[in-house]
Amino acid sequence: MLQGVPLSVVPVAAFKDNYVWTLRNETHAAVVDPGEARPVLDYLAREKLELAAILATHHHPDHVGGIAELLQKFRVPVYGPKNEPIATLTRPVSEGDTVSVAQLGVAFSVLDIPGHTRAHIAYYGAGALFCGDTLFACGCGRLFEGTAEQMYASLKKLAALPDDTKVYCGHEYTLANIGFAKAVEPGNAALQAREARDRQLRQSGRPTLPSTLREEKATNPFLRCLEPAVVESANKYLGARIADPVRVFAAIRDWKNRF
Numbered sequence: 001m002l003q004g005v006p007l008s009v010v011p012v013a014a015f016k017d018n019y020v021w022t023l024r025n026e027t028h029a030a031v032v033d034p035g036e037a038r039p040v041l042d043y044l045a046r047e048k049l050e051l052a053a054i055l056a057t058h059h060h061p062d063h064v065g066g067i068a069e070l071l072q073k074f075r076v077p078v079y080g081p082k083n084e085p086i087a088t089l090t091r092p093v094s095e096g097d098t099v100s101v102a103q104l105g106v107a108f109s110v111l112d113i114p115g116h117t118r119a120h121i122a123y124y125g126a127g128a129l130f131c132g133d134t135l136f137a138c139g140c141g142r143l144f145e146g147t148a149e150q151m152y153a154s155l156k157k158l159a160a161l162p163d164d165t166k167v168y169c170g171h172e173y174t175l176a177n178i179g180f181a182k183a184v185e186p187g188n189a190a191l192q193a194r195e196a197r198d199r200q201l202r203q204s205g206r207p208t209l210p211s212t213l214r215e216e217k218a219t220n221p222f223l224r225c226l227e228p229a230v231v232e233s234a235n236k237y238l239g240a241r242i243a244d245p246v247r248v249f250a251a252i253r254d255w256k257n258r259f
C-alpha cells in the first residue's frame with residue numbers, strides 16, 4: 001500500500017453479530033468473510049463502489065455464504081484457505097502467499113492459523129489483521145477442527161505481530177468475552193478499563209472493533225497463559241497443578257465453553 005495512506009476499513013454488519021470487513025477507497029472495495037451478500041450489495045450500491053476482491057478466512061457458512069451471490073454481480077477473485085472446502089474459491093492460498101488488491105493499492109501476507117478450523121488463515125498487511133474466528137477481542141474461537149496445541153500456536157503467531165496491529169475479527173463478542181476474562185483475572189485493571197469503554201461503545205451502537213494486539217496482550221486471557229493469575233485460575237478450574245501454557249490454554253478454553 002502507499003506509504004502514509006491509511007487503509008479505510010468499514011464494518012458491514014451481517015446476521016446477528018458478524019462483521020463483513022470492507023476495505024475501500026473512493027471507487028473500489030474488497031470484502032473479508034461475506035457470510036451474507038445482501039448487506040454488502042446494499043453498502044456497495046449506496047457508496048457507488050465496485051467490488052475488486054473477496055477474502056475468506058475459513059469455510060464456515062457465516063463467513064462464506066454470501067460469496068456466490070456477490071459473484072453474480074461482480075466477477076472478482078476469491079481468496080481463501082487452500083485446504084478447506086469452499087466451492088466458490090478461485091485463488092487458494094496458504095502461509096507464505098501474498099494477496100494483492102491492486103485497485104486498493106494494498107497487499108496482505110497470508111498466515112496459517114489452524115485450530116478453529118483445520119486450515120483457517122489470516123490476512124496481515126497495512127497494519128491490519130483480519131483473523132476471522134481465531135483471535136477475538138478478549139477471546140478466541142472454539143476448537144471445532146483443531147487441537148489446543150494448534151490453536152495456542154496460532155494465537156502465539158498472531159501475538160508476535162507488532163503491538164499496534166489493528167485486530168479485525170469476525171464477530172462482535174467482546175462484552176461477553178470480557179465477562180469471562182474477568183472471571184479468569186478479577187484483578188486485571190486493564191480489563192476493567194476496557195469493559196467500561198467497550199460497554200459505552202455498544203450502548204451508542206458502535207463496534208468494539210478493531211482492537212489492537214497491545215490491548216489483546218494486556219486483557220485477553222487466551223494470550224496470557226503464562227500470567228500467574230491466569231495459571232492460578234486454570235488450576236482452580238481443573239483442581240490440579242499445571243503450568244504448561246498449552247494445558248492452561250486448554251483448561252480456560254474448556255471453562256469458557258461452560259461459562
Ligand SMILES: [Zn+2]
Pocket residue numbers: 058060116133
Ligand atoms: Zn467460524
